[in-house]
Amino acid sequence: MKKLTVFLMIIASQYGVIAQSSFDKYEDMKEVSSVVVTSKMFKLLSKLNLETDDPEIQEYVNLVDNIENIKVFSTKDKGVGTAMKADVKKYLGSASLEELMRVKSDGKNVKFYSKPGKNDDFVSELFMFLEGSGEGQDADTVVLSITGNIDLKQVSKIADHLNVPGGQELKKVKKQ
Amino acid sequence: MHSIFKFFSIFSILLLASCSGQMSLQEYFVAHQEDADFITADIPLSLLDLADKVGEVSAQEKEAFSRIRKINFLALPIQKTTEARLAAEKQQLKAILSDDAYETLMRFTISGSNVVISTKGSGDAIDEVIIWGADATRGIAVARVLGDDIQPEHIATLAQAAQQKGGPLSGLENIIQNL
Numbered sequence: 001m002k003k004l005t006v007f008l009m010i011i012a013s014q015y016g017v018i019a020q021s022s023f024d025k026y027e028d029m030k031e032v033s034s035v036v037v038t039s040k041m042f043k044l045l046s047k048l049n050l051e052t053d054d055p056e057i058q059e060y061v062n063l064v065d066n067i068e069n070i071k072v073f074s075t076k077d078k079g080v081g082t083a084m085k086a087d088v089k090k091y092l093g094s095a096s097l098e099e100l101m102r103v104k105s106d107g108k109n110v111k112f113y114s115k116p117g118k119n120d121d122f123v124s125e126l127f128m129f130l131e132g133s134g135e136g137q138d139a140d141t142v143v144l145s146i147t148g149n150i151d152l153k154q155v156s157k158i159a160d161h162l163n164v165p166g167g168q169e170l171k172k173v174k175k176q
Numbered sequence: 177m178h179s180i181f182k183f184f185s186i187f188s189i190l191l192l193a194s195c196s197g198q199m200s201l202q203e204y205f206v207a208h209q210e211d212a213d214f215i216t217a218d219i220p221l222s223l224l225d226l227a228d229k230v231g232e233v234s235a236q237e238k239e240a241f242s243r244i245r246k247i248n249f250l251a252l253p254i255q256k257t258t259e260a261r262l263a264a265e266k267q268q269l270k271a272i273l274s275d276d277a278y279e280t281l282m283r284f285t286i287s288g289s290n291v292v293i294s295t296k297g298s299g300d301a302i303d304e305v306i307i308w309g310a311d312a313t314r315g316i317a318v319a320r321v322l323g324d325d326i327q328p329e330h331i332a333t334l335a336q337a338a339q340q341k342g343g344p345l346s347g348l349e350n351i352i353q354n355l
Contacts, residue, residue: 041281044328
């Protein structure tokens with residue numbers, strides 16, 4: 001019995017480590033551009049003294065306040081892109097992510113996944129994967145992950161302010 | 177009983193050793209001030225000639241500036257160093273800033289240069305903003321903005337002022353460029 005508990009604990013800790021670090025390693029690769037914004041930043045942003053009664057801005061503040069972190073990794077390198085694709089596959093398998101939608105435009109394949117949140121309108125993670133193909137602008141392989149308490153109806157709003165690869169694709173997310 | 181005592185003494189020694197083993201950012205700055213390879217600058221905000229710019233500085237900016245005491249700047253230019261040293265210094269800075277006292281706001285890597293922005297303080301009141309970056313072709317630079325009770329809106333104001341060409345913070349740019 002005791003052995004089993006220890007075994008389960010090791011397994012559990014392993015899972016924690018994998019979920020944490022499956023993409024973090026890309027931060028240190030010189031072929032990869034990355035942006036990581038933490039919850040502290042969003043807390044500070046939501047505390048900004050925006051003197052406004054505009055409900056739209058208020059909604060925006062609410063959305064930002066509930067974001068834990070945003071991570072974006074992008075690369076033009078084919079080899080790293082392939083490794084990223086493999087890690088995405090592994091991550092989607094290990095975490096309980098469901099496919100939200102698939103978009104194909106201008107030859108680019110964009111897939112969105114989400115992790116269920118507190119109710120139907122909210123997700124605890126929004127995950128986007130854009131597979132690079134071809135040359136130039138299309139060569140970018142992009143992984144984007146937003147965690148927190150995210151209202152899907154509001155996500156397209158931050159897309160305008162998120163000046164990162166994949167930001168434009170994010171606009172397409174709507175509650176279906 | 178004896179072995180428990182022994183265990184605790186070893187444990188506490190380890191704990192103490194691990195505490196003192198970690199350099200603070202302040203100690204890192206002091207340790208590198210005498211190092212000829214490093215460029216250092218200690219810039220009190222009074223150097224920025226705010227008084228001369230009456231009329232150009234808004235009340236909001238003045239309020240934000242009043243929360244900041246000085247800026248400490250430290251850099252290791254690529255010409256003065258080797259790749260191995262650069263990597264070692266980068267590692268050391270990373271270790272110092274991974275301490276719980278610091279909170280990372282954001283990190284980004286764009287075409288090989290890393291930039292990390294962290295803060296130190298309690299709650300919403302920030303006492304220190306640390307911006308550091310490393311680039312394989314340029315070297316390492318660290319800036320510590322030291323102040324008291326810096327609020328998020330002060331940072332927003334300062335960030336805006338810093339982007340303004342010829343604005344109240346342009347003096348700072350000149351100082352850093354002249355180093």
